[in-house]
Amino acid sequence: MPRRGTMADxxxxxxxxxxxxxxxxxxxxxxRISDAARQRVLEAARALAYRPNVTARSLRTRSxxxxxxxSDTITTTPYAGEVIRGALEAARARDHLLFITETGGDPAAGxxxxxxxLDRQVDAVIYAAMFTRHVDPPPELDGGRVVLLNCLAPxxxxxxxxxxxxxxxxxxxxxxxxxxxxxxxxxxxxRHALPATPDGWFAGNERIRGLDEALRAGGAALDGxxxxxxEAADGYREVRALLAGGRRPGALVCATDRVSFGAYQALxxxxxxxxxxxxxxxxxxxxxxxxLRPPLTTIALPHxxxxxxxxxxxxxxxxxxxxxxxxxxxxxxxDSVGPPHENG
Amino acid sequence: MPRRGTMADxxxxxxxxxxxxxxxxxxxxxxRISDAARQRVLEAARALAYRPNVTARSLRTRSxxxxxxxSDTITTTPYAGEVIRGALEAARARDHLLFITETGGDPAAGxxxxxxxLDRQVDAVIYAAMFTRHVDPPPELDGGRVVLLNCLAPxxxxxxxxxxxxxxxxxxxxxxxxxxxxxxxxxxxxRHALPATPDGWFAGNERIRGLDEALRAGGAALDGxxxxxxEAADGYREVRALLAGGRRPGALVCATDRVSFGAYQALxxxxxxxxxxxxxxxxxxxxxxxxLRPPLTTIALPHxxxxxxxxxxxxxxxxxxxxxxxxxxxxxxxDSVGPPHENG
DNA sequence: TTGAAAGCGCTAACAG
DNA sequence: CTGTTAGCGCTTTCAA
Numbered sequence: 001m002p003r004r005g006t007m008a009d010x011x012x013x014x015x016x017x018x019x020x021x022x023x024x025x026x027x028x029x030x031x032r033i034s035d036a037a038r039q040r041v042l043e044a045a046r047a048l049a050y051r052p053n054v055t056a057r058s059l060r061t062r063s064x065x066x067x068x069x070x071s072d073t074i075t076t077t078p079y080a081g082e083v084i085r086g087a088l089e090a091a092r093a094r095d096h097l098l099f100i101t102e103t104g105g106d107p108a109a110g111x112x113x114x115x116x117x118l119d120r121q122v123d124a125v126i127y128a129a130m131f132t133r134h135v136d137p138p139p140e141l142d143g144g145r146v147v148l149l150n151c152l153a154p155x156x157x158x159x160x161x162x163x164x165x166x167x168x169x170x171x172x173x174x175x176x177x178x179x180x181x182x183x184x185x186x187x188x189x190x191r192h193a194l195p196a197t198p199d200g201w202f203a204g205n206e207r208i209r210g211l212d213e214a215l216r217a218g219g220a221a222l223d224g225x226x227x228x229x230x231e232a233a234d235g236y237r238e239v240r241a242l243l244a245g246g247r248r249p250g251a252l253v254c255a256t257d258r259v260s261f262g263a264y265q266a267l268x269x270x271x272x273x274x275x276x277x278x279x280x281x282x283x284x285x286x287x288x289x290x291x292l293r294p295p296l297t298t299i300a301l302p303h304x305x306x307x308x309x310x311x312x313x314x315x316x317x318x319x320x321x322x323x324x325x326x327x328x329x330x331x332x333x334x335d336s337v338g339p340p341h342e343n344g
Numbered sequence: 345m346p347r348r349g350t351m352a353d354x355x356x357x358x359x360x361x362x363x364x365x366x367x368x369x370x371x372x373x374x375x376r377i378s379d380a381a382r383q384r385v386l387e388a389a390r391a392l393a394y395r396p397n398v399t400a401r402s403l404r405t406r407s408x409x410x411x412x413x414x415s416d417t418i419t420t421t422p423y424a425g426e427v428i429r430g431a432l433e434a435a436r437a438r439d440h441l442l443f444i445t446e447t448g449g450d451p452a453a454g455x456x457x458x459x460x461x462l463d464r465q466v467d468a469v470i471y472a473a474m475f476t477r478h479v480d481p482p483p484e485l486d487g488g489r490v491v492l493l494n495c496l497a498p499x500x501x502x503x504x505x506x507x508x509x510x511x512x513x514x515x516x517x518x519x520x521x522x523x524x525x526x527x528x529x530x531x532x533x534x535r536h537a538l539p540a541t542p543d544g545w546f547a548g549n550e551r552i553r554g555l556d557e558a559l560r561a562g563g564a565a566l567d568g569x570x571x572x573x574x575e576a577a578d579g580y581r582e583v584r585a586l587l588a589g590g591r592r593p594g595a596l597v598c599a600t601d602r603v604s605f606g607a608y609q610a611l612x613x614x615x616x617x618x619x620x621x622x623x624x625x626x627x628x629x630x631x632x633x634x635x636l637r638p639p640l641t642t643i644a645l646p647h648x649x650x651x652x653x654x655x656x657x658x659x660x661x662x663x664x665x666x667x668x669x670x671x672x673x674x675x676x677x678x679d680s681v682g683p684p685h686e687n688g
Numbered sequence: 689t690t691g692a693a694a695g696c697g698c699t700a701a702c703a704g
Numbered sequence: 705c706t707g708t709t710a711g712c713g714c715t716t717t718c719a720a
Contacts, residue, residue, distance in 0.1 A: 001489060097460055361706065
C-alpha cells in the first residue's frame with residue numbers, strides 16, 4: 001500500500017509541534033490549544049488527507065481497536081455467517097475491526113490462531129462454536145478479555161452468549177397448545193442422544209426440557225421422542241419409519257428445519273398434508289423454511305443477535321464475569337401449524 | 345489482554361543484545377551468530393514464552409501480514425461464508441490474518457471501511473461482492489494492492505476472480521445433450537433480464553451464452569427462456585405458469601438451486617416426476633440441492649476456491665494486473681437428469 | 689498555550 | 705561474531 005502522510009507531516013505543514021497536532025487531531029480538550037493553531041492543524045490534516053496510523057498509536061496506547069474472533073467452522077455453516085454479520089455491525093458501530101479466524105475443527109489449531117491474534121495485539125477475543133456446546137479454549141486466552149459465543153466453558157471465568165433454547169422449547173409447546181394439540185405430539189430429533197453423543201446436545205436437552213415443561217403445564221405431553229441426527233435425511237427416514245409403523249402423529253416438533261425438510265417429504269409421500277393432517281413446528285429458521293410448501297413455522301436461532309451481544313459485552317467497559325447470557329429465539333409464525341385433524 | 349514479555353526481556357535474560365536476539369528469533373542466517381548465543385536466546389525465548397509483537401514489527405517493516413476483506417453483504421448470503429473460509433485457509437497457510445468487513449449494501453460505507461483497514465496498515469485488500477457484478481471500489485484503494493473477488497471494475501487495474509460461468513453454461517448443455525435431450529429445453533431464470541436489471545446479470549449472460557453455444561454445437565437449441573428473478577418463489581410460479589400454458593418441457597435449466605426448488609414443487613403439483621418426465625439441471629450447489637428428492641444435479645459456485653485464489657493472488661509477490669481469473673465451476677452429478685420422456 | 693523528549697517493541701544500518 | 709544506535713508513527717509527561 002502507498003505510504004501515507006504522517007502526523008509529523010501535518011504538524012510541520014501547520015507550523016506546530018507534533019504534540020499540538022496530536023492533541024488537536026485527538027480532539028482533546030484537556031490541553032489548551034489556541035483556536036488559530038487548531039484551525040491550522042485541521043486544515044493541514046485535510047489538505048494532506050491525513051489518516052492516523054492505528055498500529056503505531058496502539059503501540060503507545062495498548063489499544064488496537066481490534067477484536068479477534070476464533071471459531072471452529074463457523075463460516076461454513078449456512079446462516080452462521082449471520083453471527084459474523086451481527087458481530088461486524090456491532091464492532092463497526094463502535095469503531096472496531098474484526099479479525100476472523102477458523103480452526104477448521106482442528107483443536108490443535110486453536111492455540112496457533114489465538115497466538116496470531118495476540119501477536120497483533122487484539123484488545124479481546126471472541127471464542128465461538130458452530131453449534132452450542134462445551135469447549136476448552138486455548139490456555140493462551142487465560143487472563144485475557146474473552147467472551148464465549150455459542151459455547152460454554154465452565155470454570156474459565158468468561159461470559160457465554162447462547163440461544164435461549166429452554167424458552168424456545170416452551171415456545172414450541174405453546175404454539176402447538178394454542179392450535180389445540182394435546183396428544184399425538186412427537187419430537188423428531190430429540191436431544192440428539194446418539195451413540196456418539198449419549199448425553200445429547202445442549203440445544204436438544206434444553207429444548208426438550210422447555211417443551212416438556214410447557215406441554216405438561218398445558219395439560220399435554222409428548223407422545224414420543226425419536227432420537228436421530230438433525231439432518232434432512234434423518235427427518236425423512238425417521239418420519240417415514242414412524243408412519244410405516246402405523247403411527248399417526250398429529251404434530252411434529254422437528255429439531256431443525258433440515259429435519260422438517262425431510263419430514264415434509266416423508267409426509268407428502270404418505271399422502272399426508274401439512275398442516276391439515278399433521279402440524280410441524282421446528283427450530284432454526286434457515287432460509288428455505290419460508291420456501292417450503294406450506295411455509296414452515298419455526299423458532300429462529302438468533303445468529304446475528306448472538307454476534308452483536310458478544311461484541312457489545314466485550315466492548316462494554318468493566319470486568320467480565322462468567323454469566324451465561326441467553327438470547328431469545330424469536331418465533332416465526334408461518335403456515336405449518338393448524339388445529340388437530342378430526343380423527344387425530 | 346495481559347502484558348507480554350518483549351524481545352528486550354529475552355535479550356536481557358539471554359545476556360545478549362537486542363540485535364542478536366532479533367536475528368536469532370527471526371531465524372536469519374545472513375548474520376553470523378555463535379551457536380552458544382543462539383541457543384541461549386532460543387532457551388530464554390522459550391522460558392519466557394516469548395511472542396513477537398507483530399504490530400511493532402510492522403511499524404518498522406511496513407508489512408503487517410494482514411489482509412483486509414471488504415464486501416457488500418457477503419457474510420449474509422448462505423454458503424458465501426465459504427468464500428471467507430477459502431480466503432481464511434489460504435491466508436493461514438501463509439501466516440496472514442484477515443480483517444473482515446461489510447458495507448451492508450451502503451455504498452458510502454465502503455470508503456470508511458477501507459480507511460479503517462488502511463489505518464491498521466493492511467498489506468492488501470480484497471474487495472468482494474455477493475453476486476458477480478461490476479463495482480466501483482472506493483478511491484482510497486487506488487494505488488494499493490487490491491484484488492476484486494466475484495466482481496469486475498474495468499479500468500481499475502486490479503485483477504478479478506470470478507466463477508467461469510460461460511463454461512458452466514456449456515457444462516449444463518453437455519449434461520442435457522449427454523442424456524439425449526435436444527428439444528423441449530427451457531431456461532428458467534435466463535439472464536436475469538428484469539425491469540430493474542434490463543441487461544441481465546453477469547452470471548446470467550455468461551451462462552446463457554455458454555449454454556446456447558454448446559447446445560447449438562450439439563445440434564440442439566433452447567426452446568424458450570423465462571426471464572425471472574432467481575428465488576424459489578419465482579421458480580415455482582414460472583414453472584407452474586409454463587405448465588398451465590400447456591407446455592411440456594423435457595428439461596429445465598434453472599438459474600439457481602432455489603429456482604429448482606420452486607420448480608420441483610410446481611412439477612410435483614402437476615404430477616410430473618423428476619427426472620422421468622422432466623430433467624432438471626441448475627447452478628450453485630447450495631446445501632439443500634442434495635436433500636431434494638431426487639437429489640439435484642447442479643453446477644457448483646466455487647465459493648471457497650474464489651476466496652483461496654484471491655488470497656493467493658494477492659500474496660504472491662510481483663505486480664498485479666487487470667487479468668480476469670475464471671475459476672471452474674464443478675458439476676455435481678446427482679439424479680435429476682435422465683433421458684427424455686418417450687412422448688417428450 | 690506550546691514544545692522537547694522519551695518511549696511503546698521491533699528492525700537494521702553501522703561500528704567494532 | 706556482537707553491540708550501539710536510530711527510527712517506524714504515535715502519545716504523553718514535563719518543562720517552558
